[in-house]
Amino acid sequence: MKITKDQVEHVAHLARLSLTEEEKVQMTKDMEMILEFADQINEYTFEDVNATAHVIPINNVFRDDEVSPSMNRDVLLSNAPSKENGCYTVPKVVE
Amino acid sequence: MKTVLEMANQLKNKEVSSLELVESYLKRIHDVEQHVNAFLHMDEEAIKTQAKSIDQRRARGEELSAFAGIPISIKDNICTKDIRTTCASKMLENFVPPYNATVINKIQSKDMILFGKLNMDEFAMGSSTENSAFKITRNPWNLDYVPGGSSGGSAAAVAAMMTPLALGSDTGGSIRQPASYCGVVGLKPTYGRVSRFGLVAFASSLDQIGPLGQNVEDVALAMNVIGGHDAMDSTSAPVDSLDYTAKLKESLKGKRIGLPIEFFGDGINVEVKDAVLAAAKEYENLGAIVEEVRFDLSNLSLPAYYLISSAEASSNLARYDGIKYGYRTPEFENLLDLYQKTRDEAFGKEVKRRIMLGTYALSSGYYDAYYKKAQQVRTLIKQEFDQLFEKYDVLLTPTGPTTAFKVGAKTNNPVEMYLTDICTVPINIAGVPAISINCGYDQKGLPIGLQLIGKAFDEQTILNFAYQYEQHANVDKRTVTIG
Numbered sequence: 205m206k207i208t209k210d211q212v213e214h215v216a217h218l219a220r221l222s223l224t225e226e227e228k229v230q231m232t233k234d235m236e237m238i239l240e241f242a243d244q245i246n247e248y249t250f251e252d253v254n255a256t257a258h259v260i261p262i263n264n265v266f267r268d269d270e271v272s273p274s275m276n277r278d279v280l281l282s283n284a285p286s287k288e289n290g291c292y293t294v295p296k297v298v299e
Numbered sequence: 300m301k302t303v304l305e306m307a308n309q310l311k312n313k314e315v316s317s318l319e320l321v322e323s324y325l326k327r328i329h330d331v332e333q334h335v336n337a338f339l340h341m342d343e344e345a346i347k348t349q350a351k352s353i354d355q356r357r358a359r360g361e362e363l364s365a366f367a368g369i370p371i372s373i374k375d376n377i378c379t380k381d382i383r384t385t386c387a388s389k390m391l392e393n394f395v396p397p398y399n400a401t402v403i404n405k406i407q408s409k410d411m412i413l414f415g416k417l418n419m420d421e422f423a424m425g426s427s428t429e430n431s432a433f434k435i436t437r438n439p440w441n442l443d444y445v446p447g448g449s450s451g452g453s454a455a456a457v458a459a460m461m462t463p464l465a466l467g468s469d470t471g472g473s474i475r476q477p478a479s480y481c482g483v484v485g486l487k488p489t490y491g492r493v494s495r496f497g498l499v500a501f502a503s504s505l506d507q508i509g510p511l512g513q514n515v516e517d518v519a520l521a522m523n524v525i526g527g528h529d530a531m532d533s534t535s536a537p538v539d540s541l542d543y544t545a546k547l548k549e550s551l552k553g554k555r556i557g558l559p560i561e562f563f564g565d566g567i568n569v570e571v572k573d574a575v576l577a578a579a580k581e582y583e584n585l586g587a588i589v590e591e592v593r594f595d596l597s598n599l600s601l602p603a604y605y606l607i608s609s610a611e612a613s614s615n616l617a618r619y620d621g622i623k624y625g626y627r628t629p630e631f632e633n634l635l636d637l638y639q640k641t642r643d644e645a646f647g648k649e650v651k652r653r654i655m656l657g658t659y660a661l662s663s664g665y666y667d668a669y670y671k672k673a674q675q676v677r678t679l680i681k682q683e684f685d686q687l688f689e690k691y692d693v694l695l696t697p698t699g700p701t702t703a704f705k706v707g708a709k710t711n712n713p714v715e716m717y718l719t720d721i722c723t724v725p726i727n728i729a730g731v732p733a734i735s736i737n738c739g740y741d742q743k744g745l746p747i748g749l750q751l752i753g754k755a756f757d758e759q760t761i762l763n764f765a766y767q768y769e770q771h772a773n774v775d776k777r778t779v780t781i782g
Contacts, residue, residue, distance in 0.1 A: 212655070214546065219613060219658040220620075221651060222639035234652055235659065241714050242602040242660075245672050248740055256676035256681060258504055259730030259733040260491045279397045283624035291479070292622050297636045 400497020
């Protein structure tokens, strides 16, 4: 599996990482090595095998629709790196 | 070294006070922690205050839980209210959770003493605890060696006798592999057995919290505290909790052990293989029937595991955006710049590697070849386990292909590091429970671990097999000397 620098940049953008040039070179090598290893699963074909996302037989977990108190807003905001008037602050996103 | 039950009895009979007990552990920590580096943070005053309060309540004649005053230390990816929970990452260096994980509420409801937060690989990604952003934990048996990972702090702290019990988390072997490297007992319960509410997510379909301890009974007792259904975790199994100690003393006569030969092949160190095969003989002496079995797709477990776990990690770790909590870069030009710089500056090398691999495996054009295919492998591996457990009570394998390796030995080759998990990942992929216990030492004096794998929700049987081996097998029992 050949990985190009363009691919690394594309995936890094999807993952919202901006790697340094040095990191990109290393990441290209590492991903090639790991994907070559991972490609062992492509030596097999599985025609009629369902994909398993969850190993124990649970689905649609419901609970009664009961009102209960939510966590205090100031407490929840206590870990925010930047906040104002009970809100998170973010850079301007709409011009 | 006292067992949890012995300590509990001494506390109950007032032969020892809680304060004396915690002070004895704190003294041990003062003596050896400088060499081992297992803890990330600890509040001695809070520990002593809690111990004193338990002593006062006991003196007043208050009826206390059997576990009241027993120390337990916590891997630093389990949320503790008002106590920093860092995941050994710069991203969460100053994160103070406003709530407790369910397991912490359970521990506190029994008045166990929350002893400290333990080092780990960043976001539980790693097999040596060298990926911690803060410090490198050492193996108490030989300080030049790694303790394993990602719950390396948990295993090392128990092995160094700095805490009688610890909680870890296990996504692909992160409780069992360090337990094996450090010569302690580590249990990964069935997926869904212990609530994940408040466990910082790495790979949600694989992660499971479990206990580490000095002996099998201690670990079973810890399961009695932390197990059970939790409405706060929608993947928590709606099954009754049970007494994990109930079957420890059952005879193994006529019970069946499968020995999957693929776990004893190339890549498994000879000393490890011999020790686990010797354990199989011990089981025969205890009356069990041991048979070799095939586990055909074992070679696909590890690639499937790294694809699934990295895909889930890339999506779970998208939450670290520098806005809601955690690190934020000091200087940025716009929102995208804020995201990228924040993540670039605060995530370590291995975490970035997994995010990249996972994002790639989920990206358009590769999803079918990697992610979907890995999930198909998962179905097949689960079926293989199901078939084997129709005939066998447990499967016996090495916990890891080798004993502990030297610090720095594998840091430059990610695939070599991943291979240390080859015996443990199939268990997470199938969601079944497994335990690692010590079964001897190699020529360097490093512990060797064996792994017992059980049916889903049948922890009692693997605990039974582990206990019988620990009590009756002829293994040399050593204690660690540090410094």
